[in-house]
Amino acid sequence: MKIIKNTDSVSSTKYEHWKSQWEDQSELDEFSYISDVVHPEDALMFCKVLFPDFIFYESGVFLESRFTIEAFSSWMEACNNDVVEVEKVLNHMHLYDVFGGCSDKVDDAVYEQLCRIVAQSWRMVLLNKFPEKNFCVQAIVSDQEYGPVVTFSQVRE
Template sequence: MNGIYSIPPVTDAVNYETWKKQWNEQEGLDVFSYISDQCHPEQMLLFSKVFFPDFLSVGEGVFLERNFAFETFSARMAEMNDVREVERIINNVHVYDLFDQCADNVSDSVFFQLCNVIAFSWRMVLKEKFPDQKFFVEVSNSESDYGPVITFFQVGE
């Protein structure tokens, strides 16, 4: 029997580890036990919008609906005249910004892991929604960025 894992094991999950330590009998406790005890279904459903976002198709470009403003798009196209570069800029998401209320209380490792999981899901949904187009989903975590960043843009044939 071989395990096939969609994402790497989660590390540095302090809240989960703290929750787990409160129980005398920890055998059998796993992330699904934590979800059952600590997470509300509505939160999970709402968060799925991050993993499976809504898109807008504008001209030759594909954009995250939540990030798109026609004025910004028009200005960037006039400046760059490159829809791929405009996609890269407009589709840019700083993972810290998704969690304003707790960014200081979470390990950078957790944010970076989450960024990679979001990238994985975006690759799948872009392939599903735009089967005739090819996209590059980019994750970065450089010193010049404000934490982990994810974006996507189309690539040539």
């Protein structure tokens, strides 16, 4: 038997703290935590990040939640009418902003792991919704950014 993992093991101090309250931890795993603590509505809401809606406009593919015609027009002018460059800008999602209302101290490793998972999900969704197009989906963890970032754009042929 071989286990094929899709994601790294969850590294979470919150999860470890929850786990420590139990005397017998041998049967506890991430699914036990989800069953005990996570609200289904919160999980459903986060699916909008994992499986976003898109807008197809002027040969570009954009996150619906971040797209306006005004922003598109402004960036087209700034990017010399390069739709791929505009996609990179408008499809740029900072994970810190997604959880902007969270006042808890969250380890950067959690945001970095979420960043990779969101990127993996976007790759699958874009392939499913636009099978005729090629995309570059990036999970960016850099000191040059405001925390981990996920973005995508079409690959020029």
